[in-house]
Amino acid sequence: MFIRCEQAELIKKLNIVTRAVPARTTMDVLTCVVIKTIGDTINMTANNMELGIETLVIGSVEEQGTVALNAKIFTDIIRKLTGSEVTIETDTSLNTTIKCGKSVFKIPGRETTDYPPLPEIQKKYNFTISQFVLKDLINRTIFSVSTNENVKVITGEYFEAGDGELKVTALDNHRIAIRKAQIPATEGNVNAIIPAKTLNEVSKILTGEIEDTVELTFGDRVLSFEFNDTLVVTRLIEGNYLDVNRMITGDYQTKITINRQELIDSLSASLPLIPDSDNTPVVFDITDGNLNIRVRTNLGSLSSDTPITKDGEDIKIGFNPNFLIDALKAIEDESIDMYFLHQRAPGFIKNEDGTYEYVVLPVNFVDN
Amino acid sequence: MFIRCEQAELIKKLNIVTRAVPARTTMDVLTCVVIKTIGDTINMTANNMELGIETLVIGSVEEQGTVALNAKIFTDIIRKLTGSEVTIETDTSLNTTIKCGKSVFKIPGRETTDYPPLPEIQKKYNFTISQFVLKDLINRTIFSVSTNENVKVITGEYFEAGDGELKVTALDNHRIAIRKAQIPATEGNVNAIIPAKTLNEVSKILTGEIEDTVELTFGDRVLSFEFNDTLVVTRLIEGNYLDVNRMITGDYQTKITINRQELIDSLSASLPLIPDSDNTPVVFDITDGNLNIRVRTNLGSLSSDTPITKDGEDIKIGFNPNFLIDALKAIEDESIDMYFLHQRAPGFIKNEDGTYEYVVLPVNFVDN
Numbered sequence: 112m113f114i115r116c117e118q119a120e121l122i123k124k125l126n127i128v129t130r131a132v133p134a135r136t137t138m139d140v141l142t143c144v145v146i147k148t149i150g151d152t153i154n155m156t157a158n159n160m161e162l163g164i165e166t167l168v169i170g171s172v173e174e175q176g177t178v179a180l181n182a183k184i185f186t187d188i189i190r191k192l193t194g195s196e197v198t199i200e201t202d203t204s205l206n207t208t209i210k211c212g213k214s215v216f217k218i219p220g221r222e223t224t225d226y227p228p229l230p231e232i233q234k235k236y237n238f239t240i241s242q243f244v245l246k247d248l249i250n251r252t253i254f255s256v257s258t259n260e261n262v263k264v265i266t267g268e269y270f271e272a273g274d275g276e277l278k279v280t281a282l283d284n285h286r287i288a289i290r291k292a293q294i295p296a297t298e299g300n301v302n303a304i305i306p307a308k309t310l311n312e313v314s315k316i317l318t319g320e321i322e323d324t325v326e327l328t329f330g331d332r333v334l335s336f337e338f339n340d341t342l343v344v345t346r347l348i349e350g351n352y353l354d355v356n357r358m359i360t361g362d363y364q365t366k367i368t369i370n371r372q373e374l375i376d377s378l379s380a381s382l383p384l385i386p387d388s389d390n391t392p393v394v395f396d397i398t399d400g401n402l403n404i405r406v407r408t409n410l411g412s413l414s415s416d417t418p419i420t421k422d423g424e425d426i427k428i429g430f431n432p433n434f435l436i437d438a439l440k441a442i443e444d445e446s447i448d449m450y451f452l453h454q455r456a457p458g459f460i461k462n463e464d465g466t467y468e469y470v471v472l473p474v475n476f477v478d479n
Numbered sequence: 480m481f482i483r484c485e486q487a488e489l490i491k492k493l494n495i496v497t498r499a500v501p502a503r504t505t506m507d508v509l510t511c512v513v514i515k516t517i518g519d520t521i522n523m524t525a526n527n528m529e530l531g532i533e534t535l536v537i538g539s540v541e542e543q544g545t546v547a548l549n550a551k552i553f554t555d556i557i558r559k560l561t562g563s564e565v566t567i568e569t570d571t572s573l574n575t576t577i578k579c580g581k582s583v584f585k586i587p588g589r590e591t592t593d594y595p596p597l598p599e600i601q602k603k604y605n606f607t608i609s610q611f612v613l614k615d616l617i618n619r620t621i622f623s624v625s626t627n628e629n630v631k632v633i634t635g636e637y638f639e640a641g642d643g644e645l646k647v648t649a650l651d652n653h654r655i656a657i658r659k660a661q662i663p664a665t666e667g668n669v670n671a672i673i674p675a676k677t678l679n680e681v682s683k684i685l686t687g688e689i690e691d692t693v694e695l696t697f698g699d700r701v702l703s704f705e706f707n708d709t710l711v712v713t714r715l716i717e718g719n720y721l722d723v724n725r726m727i728t729g730d731y732q733t734k735i736t737i738n739r740q741e742l743i744d745s746l747s748a749s750l751p752l753i754p755d756s757d758n759t760p761v762v763f764d765i766t767d768g769n770l771n772i773r774v775r776t777n778l779g780s781l782s783s784d785t786p787i788t789k790d791g792e793d794i795k796i797g798f799n800p801n802f803l804i805d806a807l808k809a810i811e812d813e814s815i816d817m818y819f820l821h822q823r824a825p826g827f828i829k830n831e832d833g834t835y836e837y838v839v840l841p842v843n844f845v846d847n
Contacts, residue, residue, distance in 0.1 A: 214782070215782045217780045380561070411584060
């Protein structure tokens with residue numbers, strides 16, 4: 112193999128594929144990226160068996176071939192180069208010479224025959240969506256995904272697509288985040304649980320431009336994202352997702368409208384008084400026109416007032432301030448509506464057109 | 480005590496004094512900052528017994544007093560405030576109320592009677608220097624200070640002041656960094672070893688403006704830095720510093736002139752091939768007009784050429800690339816001169832007017 116590429120292009124594409132190189136693995140070959148020429152095109156691939164990424168590298172092919180190179184060393188070398196054109200050449204033993212400017216590197220390469228190919232997809236359903244919209248849906252929900260690997264299904268996000276709508280749900284034991292977006296109305300529908308790790312990586316690779324699109328193709332236990340010159344293939348999480356609709360009712364006794372940033376500020380102010388090991392909640396004391404937030408721990412106490420518009424009953428209810436702050440930071444509106452049913456029922460933050468809904472469980476408190 | 484200050488002023492001054500709050504301590508009171516009013520002025524102090532910092536806080540005094548507040552909680556609270564004017568009021572039990580906007584915090588305060596005062600200084604020698612120059616001297620040498628606490632004297636920088644010159648020396652077992660600057664010519668002179676930790680903190684607090692000055696006052700085992708509204712007092716390291724002049728000779732067999740950035744680039748290129756645990760040096764192979772840098776490890780090999788101007792003999796000599804990179808990054812010149820005597824003698828980088836000199840010990844190598 113003998114190829115020529117620009118350093119900047121190699122760095123850009125390595126930044127994409129190396130997201131699928133496992134940090135730890137018992138299969139040594141997975142620590143490599145595979146470079147492969149197919150006619151005039153150059154492909155780079157990495158695969159950690161859950162997530163695989165393949166991307167096109169712009170460059171010229173002088174001699175066909177394929178080689179697997181240690182991802183860390185290859186990336187470190189390419190990043191440190193100070194020229195522009197890079198040539199990569201392998202000999203018959205796959206010893207690889209990397210030349211750039213006046214530097215000549217030689218590193219060992221290895222066969223690609225034992226490198227696992229990306230899983231193939233039997234298409235069951237697919238749709239195309241703006242990269243901006245998909246990235247936004249992920250970023251505004253993924254913080255709610257559970258990190259408890261013992262309940263595998265909630266370590267992913269639940270995608271429900273069909274009838275011109277994509278609904279994304281993320282939840283852990285304390286909160287739920289739901290976002291909806293429009294997709295092209297086509298026949299059929301699909302439900303799938305996508306690993307949060309995959310979505311994190313995908314959201315980082317997506318350009319996030321409104322006019323750029325990404326195509327999602329759902330197969331049996333496998334999903335692919337195709338965008339720009341890149342293909343991401345991920346295994347899906349098997350099992351049944353939790354029935355969120357059962358937990359969410361439209362009932363409420365109290366509705367408040369409040370400035371989102373003022374609420375974030377008041378909740379953030381409580382954090383210095385609550386050590387990480389402490390589960391003391393902040394207490395919301397909602398009366399006409401005023402939300403009093405208070406907390407008392409052995410470090411000190413805080414009382415803070417924020418103006419609100421209130422419909423319905425007065426209520427006192429306790430929350431973990433971090434969970435509310437997470438949800439509030441994921442919302443784009445200047446003013447938000449919160450709904451409460453009673454002290455032991457979840458609090459809801461949602462908008463009228465139903466594009467977002469954040470649910471946070473309350474925490475028992477002793478008011479003093 | 481009852482004082483008023485702006486939040487921004489409090490944050491700014493807390494960022495200064497809290498540098499002297501110890502991360503770990505067996506004296507619980509040292510985890511506090513002390514606020515004290517003296518007439519119309521407000522002082523904040525922290526002291527970790529090696530380093531003490533006192534600074535003036537701009538604000539108004541409504542009622543005289545003094546209180547010690549837990550530095551972490553107090554700082555966290557002040558940073559989270561979202562108003563501008565902050566009032567801090569203590570009651571007779573030193574319970575402290577912090578008010579800002581619609582938030583009211585109450586945290587416990589404590590007596591300041593057992594808080595250790597900053598050491599007093601009996602002036603032996605003092606001089607004034609531009610903050611920019613002092614910060615620059617520190618930043619361009621401190622990376623060479625030893626971190627080996629078993630040889631205490633080299634965990635500090637050696638300051639030699641007198642005859643209108645300040646000379647700063649830092650060294651560990653592998654390299655020496657020396658910088659000189661002019662100071663006002665006054666009578667007397669002083670030698671002192673200043674803890675690197677202190678210099679790190681001081682360099683962060685100094686504004687670094689050329690027109691701002693800092694006054695250094697040397698006492699018996701104690702040194703103070705006075706600048707802006709801040710006083711930093713540090714204990715000096717006792718003992719005799721190493722005789723660096725004995726290690727530095729003016730002799731050389733080979734002198735090269737090289738572009739500094741090109742040399743940094745060539746040395747940096749070798750790093751991906753040298754794991755942290757590996758002591759393999761890069762080999763300099765100096766011939767007429769060319770510096771060939773090469774390295775071979777079990778990860779691969781590099782050969783890189785850089786143009787030079789050479790006086791004297793050809794030479795091959797091995798170095799740890801990191802130590803050379805550290806020194807080269809601390810130099811401001813575009814083109815630098817390096818001097819070599821033989822394979823087992825240190826390499827020198829110095830300029831003609833003697834304001835800097837960096838010495839790096841060679842490493843044995845097997846050339847292949």
